Amino acid sequence: MNSLRTVAIHEAGHAVIAAALGIKVEGIALDSNSGRVRTRCPEQNISEIERSLIVTLAGPIAERLLIGDPSDESVFRGDRKDEIELTAKMAEQVGLFEADLRALDCERRATSLVFAKRKEIQILADRLMLKKVA
Numbered sequence: 001m002n003s004l005r006t007v008a009i010h011e012a013g014h015a016v017i018a019a020a021l022g023i024k025v026e027g028i029a030l031d032s033n034s035g036r037v038r039t040r041c042p043e044q045n046i047s048e049i050e051r052s053l054i055v056t057l058a059g060p061i062a063e064r065l066l067i068g069d070p071s072d073e074s075v076f077r078g079d080r081k082d083e084i085e086l087t088a089k090m091a092e093q094v095g096l097f098e099a100d101l102r103a104l105d106c107e108r109r110a111t112s113l114v115f116a117k118r119k120e121i122q123i124l125a126d127r128l129m130l131k132k133v134a
């Protein structure tokens with residue numbers, strides 16, 4: 001069982017980093033065990049795919065950096081699946097080796113973005129916990 005705060009930080013991590021990368025956030029919903037951020041995020045070229053991967057990674061990274069106590073798998077099972085699919089899409093365009101390097105770089109970029117935006121993530125998470133829908 002996850003705490004509402006953990007789920008809120010996770011979803012706020014996706015949403016704040018999406019917005020920081022210029023991706024339109026269409027909605028956020030959560031309950032105490034899982035959540036979802038709806039975005040409009042094209043994934044045609046390599047930089048769009050990378051942007052999407054950074055947003056995908058930002059939820060779990062926000063939990064690790066801001067809470068330190070990661071949620072159980074139910075919250076980010078979908079993220080793992082997206083991460084694998086996006087890395088495979090990158091590999092189609094640039095090859096496996098290059099895709100692995102780019103995925104590592106996306107993780108580094110997601111980590112520094114979450115750190116830079118940690119205040120915003122906390123503020124949004126607090127709002128989400130009150131409203132449960134944004």
Ligand SMILES: [Zn+2]
Binds near residue numbers: 010014076
């Ligand atoms: Zn997530």
